[in-house]
Amino acid sequence: MNVLTYWFHKLGSPPVFDRLARVLAPWCYGLALVLGAIALYGGLALAPADYQQGDAYRIIFIHVPAAWMSLFAYIFMAVNAFIALVWRIKLSEVLAMASAPTGAAFTFITLVTGSLWGKPMWGTWWTWDARLTSELVLLFLYLGVIGLYHAIEDRRQAARAAGFLALVGVVNLPIVHFSVNWWNTLHQGSTVRLLGPSKIDAAMLWPLLLMALATHLWFFGTLLARTRNGLLEIDGGKDWARSIVLASQPGAAGAATERSHV
Amino acid sequence: MTPTRKRRLIIISLVLAAVAVAAGLTVLALQQNMTYLYSPSEVEAGEAPTGARFRLGGVVLEHSIKRADDSLQVDFIVTDRFHQMPVKYTGILPDLFREGQSIVASGSVEDGRFVATEVLAKHDETYMPKEVADAIAKAKDTHAAEPGGSH
Numbered sequence: 001m002n003v004l005t006y007w008f009h010k011l012g013s014p015p016v017f018d019r020l021a022r023v024l025a026p027w028c029y030g031l032a033l034v035l036g037a038i039a040l041y042g043g044l045a046l047a048p049a050d051y052q053q054g055d056a057y058r059i060i061f062i063h064v065p066a067a068w069m070s071l072f073a074y075i076f077m078a079v080n081a082f083i084a085l086v087w088r089i090k091l092s093e094v095l096a097m098a099s100a101p102t103g104a105a106f107t108f109i110t111l112v113t114g115s116l117w118g119k120p121m122w123g124t125w126w127t128w129d130a131r132l133t134s135e136l137v138l139l140f141l142y143l144g145v146i147g148l149y150h151a152i153e154d155r156r157q158a159a160r161a162a163g164f165l166a167l168v169g170v171v172n173l174p175i176v177h178f179s180v181n182w183w184n185t186l187h188q189g190s191t192v193r194l195l196g197p198s199k200i201d202a203a204m205l206w207p208l209l210l211m212a213l214a215t216h217l218w219f220f221g222t223l224l225a226r227t228r229n230g231l232l233e234i235d236g237g238k239d240w241a242r243s244i245v246l247a248s249q250p251g252a253a254g255a256a257t258e259r260s261h262v
Numbered sequence: 263m264t265p266t267r268k269r270r271l272i273i274i275s276l277v278l279a280a281v282a283v284a285a286g287l288t289v290l291a292l293q294q295n296m297t298y299l300y301s302p303s304e305v306e307a308g309e310a311p312t313g314a315r316f317r318l319g320g321v322v323l324e325h326s327i328k329r330a331d332d333s334l335q336v337d338f339i340v341t342d343r344f345h346q347m348p349v350k351y352t353g354i355l356p357d358l359f360r361e362g363q364s365i366v367a368s369g370s371v372e373d374g375r376f377v378a379t380e381v382l383a384k385h386d387e388t389y390m391p392k393e394v395a396d397a398i399a400k401a402k403d404t405h406a407a408e409p410g411g412s413h
Contacts, residue, residue, distance in 0.1 A: 048391035048392070048393075049391065049392065050389050050390070050391070050392075051390055051391060051392040051394070051395030051396075052358065052385060052395075053358070053385065053389075056357075057389055060389070082274065085270060085274055086267055086270045086271045086274060087267060120356070120357055121356065121357065121358055121383065121385060122356060122358075122382045122383055122384070122385075123355070123356030123359075123380070123381065123382045123383055124380070124382055127382065129298045130298065167274070167277075167278060168277075168278075168281050170278070171281055171282055171284075171285035172285075175285070175289065182289070182293070183293075183298055184298045184299045184319060185298055186298065186366055186382060186384055188384070188385055188386050188387040189386075189387045190387060191387040191388070191389060199386075199387050199388045199389070200388070200389040200390070201389060201390040201391055201394060203391065204389050204390075204391075
């Protein structure tokens with residue numbers, strides 16, 4: 001077994017992941033809050049006003065990072081669902097299901113901030129153009145995955161069924177991304193591009209990218225915390241889970257010993 | 263890879279491929295039906311539904327906005343720089359509405375004129391400070407003022 005597969009297998013084991021996540025999660029949250037605050041200050045105070053939209057464009061610093069995360073969280077969920085379905089790795093099942101609520105939250109933020117931005121600039125809260133509609137479908141996909149996961153009693157079966165739905169929903173991702181190119185939409189095209197120059201001034205770009213980094217960190221913070229919970233729930237009867245719960249709650253340890261006396 | 267995992271991998275890949283093909287065909291089929299807006303040229307060519315509501319998209323022609331004195335009625339011309347379409351609208355316009363701005367108006371054609379019930383402003387994906395926009399406009403003007411400047 002080479003080093004890479006060794007670490008892959010080691011990380012896949014719930015107790016090792018739990019120990020790692022316990023250390024990393026606070027760092028993710030902390031860095032996300034600090035970077036997010038800097039990005040917010042940069043976007044709301046330092047960045048210049050837009051030539052066309054004035055100060056109203058500043059909602060971009062929330063809207064666009066949230067929209068990126070709504071897609072990123074789905075890709076992350078789908079990749080883990082795929083691994084869970086083929087290799088039946090317990091950690092992947094939990095990771096896939098743990099990314100759904102945060103992804104749904106980011107999708108909801110995208111829709112709400114887009115609506116708030118649309119009213120003054122476009123003149124409407126909502127319109128059924130391809131970009132807005134496919135993003136709404138994305139929210140429904142997230143809610144469907146979460147709903148299906150909680151509708152089935154057995155946690156592992158539930159994760160695989162919901163993971164399958166998540167995988168099928170992947171077809172919506174290119175539609176969300178390319179909708180502004182494929183159809184005539186009210187929504188404008190992509191501003192920040194991986195290939196070719198971005199269509200945003202450098203003074204406005206850095207807070208946007210910094211906020212994107214902060215939202216990614218926040219996503220991984222919630223992911224680690226939620227995955228720890230999920231693993232403890234599934235492995236509740238196992239020794240490693242019992243020892244962690246008992247160690248974190250001195251009262252519970254006392255209660256357990258008391259119960260053993262009765 | 264064990265035979266079971268291989269079988270699962272093949273089944274899931276096949277299902278995903280089937281879903282992708284289905285989605286691709288749906289998108290292709292919707293390409294014609296899912297037109298959010300029609301340009302004045304398309305309306306001219308008779309591609310827009312006659313007598314029914316549709317969305318008209320284009321740029322507000324410069325110096326074409328006429329506001330009524332006693333009501334909220336606005337008359338303007340929407341152009342795609344090939345054909346023009348006169349538009350009538352009564353109501354409050356979005357902040358970004360002005361000459362040279364892309365707009366999307368929904369309504370229907372009555373007597374060769376587009377009567378809009380809603381006018382939305384479309385903006386592009388470019389964001390820059392006002393000074394930069396002014397500098398670009400100024401550079402364009404000086405370039406245009408010097409005939410043969412490109413030689």
